Amino acid sequence: MNVQTSAGDFEELDSVVVRFAGDSGDGMQLTGTQFSVVTALEGSDLSTFPDFPAEIRAPVGTTFGVSAFQINFGSVEVSTAGDEPDVLVAMNPAALKVSLSGLRKGGLIIVDEGAFNKRNLDKAGYETNPLEDNSLSDYQVQKLDITKMTLESVKEFGLGNKDAIRSKNMWTLGLILWMFDRPRKPITDWLEQKFAKIPDVAKANIAAVNAGHAYGETAEVSSNLRQYHIGKHEEEPGEYRTVNGNQALAWGLVAGSQLGDIPLMLGSYPITPASTLLHTLAGLKEFNVMTFQAEDEIAAICGAIGASFAGHLGITSSSGPGVALKTEAIGLAISTELPVVILDIQRAGPSTGLPTKTEQSDLYQAVCGRNGDAPVVVLATSNPEDCFNVGIEAVRLATKYMTPVIVLSDGYIGNASEPWKIPDINKLDKFTVNFHTDPEGFHPFKRNPKTLARVWAKPGTPGTLHRIGGIEKSYDSGHISYDPANHQKMTDIRAEKILNIANDIPEQSVSLGNAGGKLAVVGWGSTRGAIHQAVKRARGEGIDVSHVHIGNIWPLPRNLGDLLKSFDKVIVAEMNKGQMNNLLRAQYLLDAYSLTKVSGQPFKISEILDCIRDQAGENK
Amino acid sequence: MNEQVDIKKRTFKDFETDQEVRWCPGCGDYAILKAVQMTLANIGATPENTVFISGIGCSSRFPYYVETYGFHTIHGRAPAVATGVKLANPDLDVWLVTGDGDGLSIGGNHMLHVLRRNVNMQIMLFNNEIYGLTKGQYSPTSKPGTKSPSTPLGSVDLPLNPCSFALGAGARFVARGIDTALKALPQTLARAKDHQGASFVEIYQNCIVFNDKTFEHFTNKKEAANTQIHVEHGKPLVYGKENNLGLRFNVEKFTLEKVVIGEDGVTEEDVLVHDETNKMLAQLLVEMAAPEFPVACGVIYCVPEESYDVAVHNQMEAAKKAKKADFNALIRSGRTWTVE
C-alpha cells in the first residue's frame, strides 16, 4: 500500500490488497466476488485469489473451516493477488489466526468483535483473546461488533436470528465499499435481482450494506477507519468484464468450435477444481455443445473419444487424479490418431492431495505419463485471459493434427478473476476442419504429407468404411500389423507429427527484458504474474534479468533452446519439485537453477525477487 | 442423415471383410459372426451407417471382420466409447461386442451405466465363462471350482448371471442366445436391433481351447429340446421333445416349477404364458439353470423407454430453439464496462 498523496479526506493509493476471511458459512467468497465486480466496474486492474477449504461446511469456528478471498487492485498493473494483505477482514478468531501471518506489518485488521467469545476463541486455539492481550500491537486493529450492528440494521424486516446474522457479510461489504470509495449501486442492484422472489431478504441485505457504509461515514476521526482512493488503471479502450480461468477456458473451447465449425462433446466427471468447466459447458447447448456427465473419469474420456470418432470434437475436463485414470484412453486416442482435448485443472498432489490448493505438478504426467512412446500436444494457460486463447488453440491443433491435446491449467487460474477485454469473435481467425469423403485410394491412416495428420472419415460416410483400434496399424493400409519395421515407422511418425507442430506455433518470445543477457527467469502456467512483477522490480533495481514465459509445453517452441542459452544463468520457477527444469535439462542440457514451491499457495513476488537477487549476486 | 444409397439386397457375404479371421479353429465366435452378418443382411443394414464397437478380448476382434465402420477400443470401455458415438450421431446403428471379462469384470461399471442410461444400441455379450485371450484364467461368470492357471485349486468366488445383472441395472431389453443356434440367434438379434434403447443379448459361446463344453449340458443337440426353452411373447412356456414340459408359477414359494403336461392333473392351462413386459417373470426366467430347469433363450424382457441419446438430442434441439447462438452476446453477458 504505497501512499502517494493526501487529497482532501482521501488517501490516494496506487494499489491495495484486501483479504476477507471468515467461516465457510460466512459468505466470504460472495463478499469477495461482489467487491471484485464493483472494483472492476470502477476501472481498477485486479487479481483475485479465492482460498477455501475442501470441506463444504467444516465445523463452525475451526481454523480448517476458514474460507478466504484475497483481492489485489490498483491503478497500476496488477498481476497477482498480492503477497501481503494491507487490510484483513476477520469475521472470527479462527480467520484471524489463519490469516495473520501473511498480513503486512502495520496493516489494518477489521474484526467482528462479537464473534470473539470464549467458545470461538477456544475453537481457534487461542488461550487469551488476541484483541486484548496486546499480541496485535504490530497492526492497526479496528474492533467492531459487526454481528450486533447487523442485527440492528435488519431488525425491521422480521427475519429469524439465523437469517439476520447471515447479512453480516453484506454489512462488512458496505463498510469496505465506503473505505475504498466504491459505489453501492451495483451491489444493491445485484441483491434485488438475486432475491427478487424473497423481497424481505433483499431489503434486509441492502439495509445491511447501507448500515455498514453509514458506519464508515460517521466513524470517528480517532478510529483506524480511513477512506482511500484508488484511481483508474490505464487500459486499452474497449469493452471489459471480469472472468475467471475456468469460465474463459470453457468459452475459448466454444469459440474454437465456432471458428472451426466443429461441434463439441464434453465427457466429464465432477472433480475439484474442474467441475465448473462442466457446469459452464452444460449451459451452452445452443452452441452445439453437448455434455455427458459420465459414470467415471475413464468413461468421460472414452465418451469424448467415441464422439471424435463420430465426427465431433471430444473434450474431457478433470484434475490430476482424474487425468491419471484417463491415461490408457489417451493412449488409445494417440494410437488411433483421433482428436481429443484433455483439460487438466491441476491441484496439489499426489493422490487426493489438497483438492482446493494449487500446484503445477502434472507436467510430467502430461508430457510423459503414458505407456509406450506416446507423444501428445501439451499447452499451458497462464491467467484467465490466456485460458480463452488456449481453448481456441487446443481445438485448432487437435483437429488439424488429429491428436490429443492436454491443456494444463490450475486451481488458482481456474478460480481467480481478472478484468478481460472482451474479444469480437468475428475478428478472430477461422480455421477449417476437414472430413475425408473421397473413397479413391482411401485407408484410415492415409496422411496429409505436410501435417502428417491422418484423414478423418466419419461413420455415415459412404465409401470410407474402416475399422480402427489400439493395435498397431500398417502404415500403408491401416490394417492390423505386427510387423516390426512397421511399428518402428509408425512410432517414428507419431513422434514426428507432434514435433512438427513446433513449426505451427509462435516462436518463444521474451515477455519482459531482453533476448539474452545475464539472467532469465523461466516460468510456465499461473506463476506468470508473480514472475513478471518480480522481474519488473529487479530490473528497477538495475539487475539484468528477463522473463521467459513458456505456454507451449510440448512441443517446445523451436527457438527456445537457443534463446535460453543466450543467458548466462537461468532460473526455472515452478510450483512442483522441478519438472519443467528437468524437461529443459533433458532437451537442451540446460543447467538451470530450480526454484520450487509446493505449499499449495501461489508464489509470492518477494520469493522470486529474492531468488533473482541471489542468483544475480545482489543479495549480500 | 445419409440417404440409403444402395438399395440392392445385400447378403451376409457383403458384410465380410478382407481380413483373415484369427480366432482358434472351432471357436464359437465364428458361428456368431456368421449369425450377425446374416442378421445385417436380413434387416437391410446400411454398412456406412453401422458401427461395431468392442473392448478387448477374443470377442472384441469382431469389428475387424464386419464390413461396416468399426472401433476396437480398450479393455472394458467399449460401452462408454459407444455412448459417445451415439451422442455425436444418434442416426448411427451401433453394435457393441464384449465378453464376460471385458463387459462384466473390467468394464462392469460401464455396462451398468450404458444399460441404466438406455443408450440405443445392441450389446452382444459373448459369455464363454473364461478369459481366452490371456490364456485361460477364470472369469466372473466361471462356475465355482473352475481350475485355471490363476486358480489351480479351483475358483472359490461366486459367479455372476449376466442377464440378471442386466435386469438389475435397469436394462429394458434382455435376451439370450447360443452361438450355434444359427436360426434362433439372427431372430433374437433382429429383435434387439428393433428395440429402441439398450438391447442386451447374452450369447453362450464355446471356447474350444480353454473351456470346451462348459455349456454342453444344455447345448448338446440331442438333449437341447429338453434343456432349453425358447420364449416368445404371448406363447405358453412349453418345451421338450414331446412338447409336454412347461413352467408353472408356484404361488406359495414364489418360484417357477417344472411340470409335465398330462401328469398329476397338469393341463396346458396351468402353464404360464410368456409376458416379456413382466420384469418379475423375466428375473425368474433368467435365473433358471440346467439341469433342474431349461435354460431360457430368446427375448426374455422388453419394455421400451425413450433412449438416452434421443433424450439428450431433444434437449439440445429445445435449447437451440429457445436461445439464439450468439457468441459475442454470451461473453458480454453479466456486468461489463467500457474504457474510452
Ligand code: SF4
Ligand atoms: S481362446 Fe477360446 S474364445 Fe478365444 S479364440 Fe480361441 S477358442 Fe475362441
